[in-house]
Amino acid sequence: MNIREWALPVYTILMQMAVGALLMLWLVRAASLRRHAPAAVDRVLRLPLAAIWITTLTAVTASHWHLSRFYLSPLAVLNWRTSWLSREIIFTVLFFALTTALLWLLWFRDGRTRLKTALGWASVAAGYGVIYSMSRIYLLPSQAFWNTPLTLAGFLLASILLGATAVPVFLVMDLKFTEVACNADVGRAGAATDAAMADIGLRQRIIRHSFGWLAAAALVAAGLAPLLSVRLIEMLSHGDVAAQTSLALLLGLYRPLLILRFVALFSGVGGFLLTAWRVRGTRMPLNLTNSVYLVCLLVLVAEITGRFLFYAVHVRTGL
Amino acid sequence: MIVIYLLYGLAFFSLGLTASLHMLQGSSLPLRNHLPWLAAFGFACAATGWLDMLLLTDLKPEAATVVQSFRTLLQPVSGLLLLIFGWRILTKVSPLPAWTQLIPGLLLAPLAFVITYAATTFITPSPIEIPIDIWSRYLLYLPGSIMAGIGFLRQWRQQRKRQYYDVARLMLAAGVAFLFEAFVVGLVVPAAPYGPASYYNYDRTVPEAFTADQSAESEPFGLINWLDDDRVLEVTGLPIQFWRMLSAFAVTFFVVQGLGVFDALRKRELAALQAERDRAQLSALTAYNVARETAESWTEVLINIGRRIAELDDVDEILGYTVANGCHLLASDFMGLAIVNADQTDLELKYYADERERAARLVEMPVKVKNRCLLQTLQGAKSFCSADNEPPEHFADLHFFTSPGGEMSPMHALAAVPLSLDNKPIGVLWVSRHENAPYSETDLIWLECLADQAVIAIQHGLMTSQLQSFSIIEERGRIAREMHDGLAQVLGYLNLQVQTLETLHRRGKEEALEAELAQMKDAVRTAHADVRENILSLRTTLANEKGLISAIDEYLNEFGLQTRIQTSFVHTVDEPVDLASLAEVQLVCILQESLTNVRKHANARRVSVKIEQVGRERGESVLMEVRDDGVGFAQSNGSRSFGLQTMHERARAVGGTLTVQSTPGAGTIITCSLPCLQSDNLKRKNPLFSYEYS
Known part of the structure; x- marks a missing residue:
């Protein structure tokens, strides 16, 4: 794969990560609103949402490297009636616009909780529109490796897995940022404000309450991933020559990467379960930075490797 | 390479x-x-x-x-x-x-x-x-x-x-x-197809790139080399x-x-x-030394005030000393002591000290104190200490006398404490500064200590004046007794004798008349001697400002001249004798009583008086010995003469002892020992004591 081809894994992985993270973040928000004041919860979610927005922006930017003449990319939406690519672009733009509006509301407008809630779910829906369109692009009869419902399932699972491991990173990153800023204030003013301490406490409570089910979601998604792979291998083994060739490449040349993918995936999810168990078992503040970053890194490596294999192994049927 | x-x-x-x-x-x-x-x-x-x-x-x-x-x-x-x-x-x-x-x-x-x-x-x-x-x-x-x-x-x-x-x-x-x-x-x-070093040709796949490495030398790996x-x-x-x-x-x-x-x-x-x-340690040590010296100075001053009170010094002197030293120790430009007047209508300045003059002054004419803070301190019986941002009107009316130059710079710091006697406010003691440097809590505590001492001095002054009144009454009683026992008896006797003389004269008994006249002459001589001795005693007692030794010396000379008894006086102490004022008075009274007894009863030719300071280790005392070569008397346990009993009581009253040694025909020795003040501790070593009370 060259740089132009790497633009596709970058775009697909980052978009799936952004959509999955927004889904998980909005679930965290819905759970937190039952226990805490909406204004306080929305204040905690500002930085994670900004990270999702940056991820989306990076994905959209990276996708242009796939084009010969990127300035003509807007023309691609004209075929929306017939082309899943056009629909993918439309959903991507919609997702980005809704996320931007949501970010603006969270940062600059207090209150309006219902609007924020609705806008968030609309963004999630648009995001899954992107993922659906994205998977439909690859359902080509000429591509035996891609042309199965497993592609759609794989993309959906990837978004859940990436989202479930990215949200802890964003929450911990935000907590760390707040703690350091608070410490800097203590250094300057001699004491932390009650509001700052309350903010830190709220963040810790949200992390404590959400890590368990986020880890469970990641475990379910990771558990389904090998089942999908087994099913795919089974399908390819009964397929045509192109399918057989793809299978040979997957289990031959690219076998180390396939192994790497699953080792990284289960190491990451295992680490996540361990972290969630540690968080649940104590009320003391924990230094979660290294563990959640490592978990996310391993899952990302696993998914990127999987996506690399997805693009590297396909063999066109016929000429 | x-x-x-x-x-x-x-x-x-x-x-x-x-x-x-x-x-x-x-x-x-x-x-x-x-x-x-x-x-x-x-x-x-x-x-x-x-x-x-x-x-x-x-x-x-x-x-x-x-x-x-x-x-x-x-x-x-x-x-x-x-x-x-x-x-x-x-x-x-x-x-x-x-x-x-x-x-x-x-x-x-x-x-x-x-x-x-x-x-x-x-x-x-x-x-x-x-x-x-x-x-x-x-x-x-x-x-x-x-x-x-x-x-x-x-x-x-x-x-x-x-x-x-x-x-x-x-x-x-x-x-x-x-x-x-x-x-x-x-x-x-x-050179390799990785990262920023190379940029892929789009048409090449990775395996082909390495294959190309072996075939195409001009473009290794089929890449554009970059870095x-x-x-x-x-x-x-x-x-x-x-x-x-x-x-x-x-x-x-x-x-x-x-x-x-x-x-x-x-x-x-x-x-x-x-x-x-x-440097910080040195500063801390210096600060400690300064604090210690300050505390020592304060202690010295307070002890000295207490000592002067105990010695029954003049109240004006004590209060003046208090004000003068307080002004200096509190680094103030002015210190004043005001007392509520007799009508309870005004607060009047009585004593003040000015740092420029470094001396305290007694105010003879009434000067009213009108400063609001000082009056509030008196009324509220609560100490006052001005803050950093005190309004200027709080420092108004703090100048009582016009300086020679006319202009007086305003005060910018004030601390005042009330003087209370039996829970009743009687005055105010205060310090003030021109500089805007408020007094500290410690300063206020020291000022309160001075105020306590001032109140004690005033209280002692009142008690002393009452005691003096009692002493005068007592002395008058004594004189009345002396006149009744001595002069009045002699005069009564003389009256009877005169009647006897008239009778003898009418009867013409010349010999009996002459004998009666001789007896009358003796009686008049005795009465004269008693009167002169009383006058001498009174003069000596009331003239103690000369100093104890001088007064005794003078008294003995007069006594010798009046009684024709040879006197000698030996002393090994210097003026001023380290005795309390009351002890000095009692010592003189004991001496007078002893010499009266010598004159009346001893029939002595010589009497010697010796005064010395003894007992340095166990506490000093002044020892007085009165020794005569008279007839003496036999000492008995139960019967003690009224004069001797009075002498014992006088010695005990000031914490002393008195012993009488006498043998018939061998004279009498009266020894009186009175305790000294703790003079070593009260020596005026501090330079602050150089302040003169003017």
Whole structure:
């Protein structure tokens, strides 16, 4: 794969990560609103949402490297009636616009909780529109490796897995940022404000309450991933020559990467379960930075490797 | 190339050695916890360079394989050590800004892509050492050098802020050297289809690229070279190894220099801190001494006031002394003592002290005190201390006398305490300053102590005047008794005698008449002697301002002249005798009583009086001995004469003793011992006592 081809894994992985993270973040928000004041919860979610927005922006930017003449990319939406690519672009733009509006509301407008809630779910829906369109692009009869419902399932699972491991990173990153800023204030003013301490406490409570089910979601998604792979291998083994060739490449040349993918995936999810168990078992503040970053890194490596294999192994049927 | 690799290795070996030495010396640098990583990185890099050198020599194929394996293993290790050092120096030396906490989270995805990309390259058909070399550089050397560079640049900023410009320059140079190293070691790699070094031709696949390497020499790997070794040689005319050697020397030189100067600077800083601590200790000691001296001065003054009260000194003198010393000890420009007048209508200034005159004055004419704060202090019976931002009207009416120049600078600080007698406010004691330097809590406490002493002095003065009244009444009674027992009896006797004389004269009994006249003459002489002695006694008792010794001396002379008894006076004490005033009076009274007894009953020719100070170890006392050569008397336990009993009572009243030794025909010795004041402790050593009460 060259740089132009790497633009596709970058775009697909980052978009799936952004959509999955927004889904998980909005679930965290819905759970937190039952226990805490909406204004306080929305204040905690500002930085994670900004990270999702940056991820989306990076994905959209990276996708242009796939084009010969990127300035003509807007023309691609004209075929929306017939082309899943056009629909993918439309959903991507919609997702980005809704996320931007949501970010603006969270940062600059207090209150309006219902609007924020609705806008968030609309963004999630648009995001899954992107993922659906994205998977439909690859359902080509000429591509035996891609042309199965497993592609759609794989993309959906990837978004859940990436989202479930990215949200802890964003929450911990935000907590760390707040703690350091608070410490800097203590250094300057001699004491932390009650509001700052309350903010830190709220963040810790949200992390404590959400890590368990986020880890469970990641475990379910990771558990389904090998089942999908087994099913795919089974399908390819009964397929045509192109399918057989793809299978040979997957289990031959690219076998180390396939192994790497699953080792990284289960190491990451295992680490996540361990972290969630540690968080649940104590009320003391924990230094979660290294563990959640490592978990996310391993899952990302696993998914990127999987996506690399997805693009590297396909063999066109016929000429 | 061999020389370049040798020098490259030497440079990094020096870096490792220097860092190790600093580490072993127990350096106090802020970088000390990270020196082991720097040292390990230096040694690992040196080994890598020297292994490269060995590979250029004519090694046997087996040896070359072993060396190459070692090198392949060592390169990522040294990169990892640099990465750890860079991370630690960037994050641990000083706290990072809060926003940097966001960086790792945002770099996760790019890092994951790079790692995956690196992993995919290992499945390409190229020799294993090429991807190891390239990815060691991209993933370890590059971020490690950048972090170390930024870490040193942060040190540069810190040292500049602390104005350590020499260290700052070296830190800047070290930071730039590490960034240069990041470029030449981390970004420039051997020609390969990876990362920034090369840009793919779109039409080539990876396996084809390596195949092309063998077929097409003009475009190796079918790539456009970007930042690989060949490109550097092409652009600069020098191999990349030369630039890496240069960067190694730059890093080593500036880091080593920086460590040395940094260490020296830390030592200088420690020496400065030590000096500062010594100065602080000296200041604390000085402050302690000053506080101790102040406390001693205050104690001396308070004890002295108490002593003067005990000695029944004049109240005016005591209060004047109190005001004069209080004004000085409280560093004030004015101190005043005001008493409520007899009508209970006004507060009137009685005593004041002015720092310029360094003396206290008694105010003869009534001067009203009108200052609001002072009146409130009196009414509320609560101390007052002006604050830093006290309104100016609180300092109004604090000038009572016009200075010779006319203009009086206003007061800007005031402290006042009430004087209360039996829970009833009787006056105010206060101090004031021109300078805007408020009095402290301690000052107020000292002022309250002075006020307590002043109240005690006033109370004692009142009691003394009452006692004096009682003494006068007692003395009058005594004189009346003397006149009744002496003069009145003689006059009655003379009246009877005169009647007897008239009868004898009418009857013409001349002989009997003459005999009666002789008896009358004796009676008149005795009465005259008694009257003269009483007059002498009264004069001596009331004239004690001459001093005890002088008064006794004078009294004995007069006594000798009046009674024709030979007197002698020996004393070994100097004026003033260290006795309380009351004890002095009692001593004189005892002496007078003794001499009266000598005159009346002893029929003595000589009487001697001796006064001396004895008993230094067990507490001093003044001993008076009165010895006569008269007829003496037989001492009996039960019957004691009224005069002797009075003498015993007088001695006991002032804590003394009296003994009488007498044998018929062998004279009498009366010994009286009265205790001295604790004079050693009350010696006026303090220069403050030089204040004169005018």
